Amino acid sequence: MKPLNNKAWFMVLPVLVLVAFSAIIPLMTVVNYSVQDTFGNNEFFWVGTEWFQELLTSERFHNALQRTLLFSGLVLLIEIPLGIFIALAMPKRGIGVSICLVLMALPLLIPWNVVGTIWQVFGRVDIGLLGHGLAELGIDYNYTQDIFDAWLTLIVMDVWHWTSLVVLLCYSGLVAIPEVYYQAARIDGASRWAVFRYIQLPKIKRVLLIAVLLRFMDSFMIYTEPFVVTGGGPGNATTFLSIDLVQMAVGQFDLGPAAAMSLVYFLIILLVCWVFYTIMTSYDNDEIG
Amino acid sequence: MASIKLHEIAHCYNAGKGAGVDYALKPLNQSWENGGAYALLGPSGCGKTTLLNIISGLLRPSEGRVLFDEKDITDLTTEQRNIAQVFQFPVVYDTLSVAKNLAFPLQNRGLANDVIERRVAEVLQMLGMQAKANLKARGLNADDKQKISLGRGLVRTDVEAILFDEPLTVIDPHLKWQLRTELKKIHQQFQHTMIYVTHDQTEALTFADKVIVMYEGAIVQIGTPEELFEQPKHTFVGKFIGSPGMNVLPCELRGSDIVVNGNKVALGRPVSVSREDSKGLELGIRPEYVKLSADCGIPVDITGVEDVGKRIVVRSKFHNSDVNIILREGEGIPGNPGLIFEPSKINLYQNSYLVGTV
Numbered sequence: 001m002k003p004l005n006n007k008a009w010f011m012v013l014p015v016l017v018l019v020a021f022s023a024i025i026p027l028m029t030v031v032n033y034s035v036q037d038t039f040g041n042n043e044f045f046w047v048g049t050e051w052f053q054e055l056l057t058s059e060r061f062h063n064a065l066q067r068t069l070l071f072s073g074l075v076l077l078i079e080i081p082l083g084i085f086i087a088l089a090m091p092k093r094g095i096g097v098s099i100c101l102v103l104m105a106l107p108l109l110i111p112w113n114v115v116g117t118i119w120q121v122f123g124r125v126d127i128g129l130l131g132h133g134l135a136e137l138g139i140d141y142n143y144t145q146d147i148f149d150a151w152l153t154l155i156v157m158d159v160w161h162w163t164s165l166v167v168l169l170c171y172s173g174l175v176a177i178p179e180v181y182y183q184a185a186r187i188d189g190a191s192r193w194a195v196f197r198y199i200q201l202p203k204i205k206r207v208l209l210i211a212v213l214l215r216f217m218d219s220f221m222i223y224t225e226p227f228v229v230t231g232g233g234p235g236n237a238t239t240f241l242s243i244d245l246v247q248m249a250v251g252q253f254d255l256g257p258a259a260a261m262s263l264v265y266f267l268i269i270l271l272v273c274w275v276f277y278t279i280m281t282s283y284d285n286d287e288i289g
Numbered sequence: 290m291a292s293i294k295l296h297e298i299a300h301c302y303n304a305g306k307g308a309g310v311d312y313a314l315k316p317l318n319q320s321w322e323n324g325g326a327y328a329l330l331g332p333s334g335c336g337k338t339t340l341l342n343i344i345s346g347l348l349r350p351s352e353g354r355v356l357f358d359e360k361d362i363t364d365l366t367t368e369q370r371n372i373a374q375v376f377q378f379p380v381v382y383d384t385l386s387v388a389k390n391l392a393f394p395l396q397n398r399g400l401a402n403d404v405i406e407r408r409v410a411e412v413l414q415m416l417g418m419q420a421k422a423n424l425k426a427r428g429l430n431a432d433d434k435q436k437i438s439l440g441r442g443l444v445r446t447d448v449e450a451i452l453f454d455e456p457l458t459v460i461d462p463h464l465k466w467q468l469r470t471e472l473k474k475i476h477q478q479f480q481h482t483m484i485y486v487t488h489d490q491t492e493a494l495t496f497a498d499k500v501i502v503m504y505e506g507a508i509v510q511i512g513t514p515e516e517l518f519e520q521p522k523h524t525f526v527g528k529f530i531g532s533p534g535m536n537v538l539p540c541e542l543r544g545s546d547i548v549v550n551g552n553k554v555a556l557g558r559p560v561s562v563s564r565e566d567s568k569g570l571e572l573g574i575r576p577e578y579v580k581l582s583a584d585c586g587i588p589v590d591i592t593g594v595e596d597v598g599k600r601i602v603v604r605s606k607f608h609n610s611d612v613n614i615i616l617r618e619g620e621g622i623p624g625n626p627g628l629i630f631e632p633s634k635i636n637l638y639q640n641s642y643l644v645g646t647v
Binding site: 180181183184186187188189190191194198199202203 | 374
């Protein structure tokens, strides 16, 4: 038998240590909290799956989850088509390319809490350009009181902030398509729609998948911006899972339920990403009947 | 179907950018008869593809007009010209099945479903791809993908012309031969005007009735394969066509004799060409028409012998020129060899262009 060179395992150690400190240990701490209860003094009691049972039946969690899913859904429905449309409209060569790329990248460079602050001020009815302007026009707009207005503000803000990401990803996919495909389409007499449907869309599908996943994860975990703009209000109208979680963990210091919620939250994101990924890639290998 | 006429066509890619005019295609006039099978032959970068794209409308020429049946169509789009073109590298619609790929050009033109189905079935059979009809195009290998590209070019029966831009480059050699025969058959059946771009002389010579040889953005000769072989109008054509190509030796005229580096070429008769100035004069002779004989002719050094299957190519050196000789069956290499040229096959060139035969 060949002697095994076990020394190679030492090479893996640095990564192991890094992953342990960055992921495994913090995650296990959360798992640990989620099955225990504490009354302070660093005393912990085993409660088993009680927190999970409580969470999954709680109306507060269901409502927050529904709000978050609705928010992510709306954000995806707007940003993905809009992003593709803008990417298609962007110039393919010349000076316009750089100008467009820089303009597109600008919103992405702004820190999240600053984005929140910008829109918080922008939308204020007393001093904000948008809020005050709308009021002057006689439109009844107030995101601190009206649920619809609050949602509208958050979604417009997210579209403003993140559509660029979808645009940039799609654009990178579009410019990678060889010119000869467009030439062949002209020879075949393809309409603009057919070119998009049978050449451009299949070619950008992979980057589009990345865009969908990133936008879903980001919007599903959104915290800073709504916290700054609406603080979860009016009432609980914009209290998304993340805001709820922080209230529970930091505000009420309910470590056990908060830990259980974190894990469920994490699993939902994982599950939805897996579903997106499976749907979008399984289509590749299908045989047409 | 239409005859195609190029009137004073020229193209340069940097037109209007200030820099000197750098023609990718030098001004030319050319007619393509309705129903002809043409091959455009030339090395890479000689303007073949540019010429093709001008005909199909993918490129607007910087000068000149394109006429289909005497009708000026220079400003028409590719779609309006109703031309089929097959590209060098496979272009398939990934998400569509093989059959749908073939149906695509027909569907875009709004043909009836039963017509489409019939044509697709015919093309599938022609390509031998019936078994793969329902497979998605993306998973296929390069050969099959290129066959689909070819099929999309052939599926429309009403096209004015079919243009092929080196369509068999990526195809496996034995399949290449088969598809070429298939194309030839299609041409006989439908009598489409076909223009076939290639840099492979065998392909050009087997496919076309007329071969157009291009060199540095200009057409240097148009002719039947035989004409190109026997009387190349430019030394480039002589060297490019044939394997090995024509031997070209600098020479001069002295009275009625051709003299190559001090050696008189045995002609058996006086030269009919007369030139006042022998500057840039060259003699062209195909290796097939050169004989080696002992102790007479133009003395050469043999540098190599290559057995290329059916025939033997002898490489020799004469001063600074290489001369290739093809040995006939049963011939050997004599000691102290000399070159004998077959007089009726000698072509004379001045500044690379044909000035006469002996």
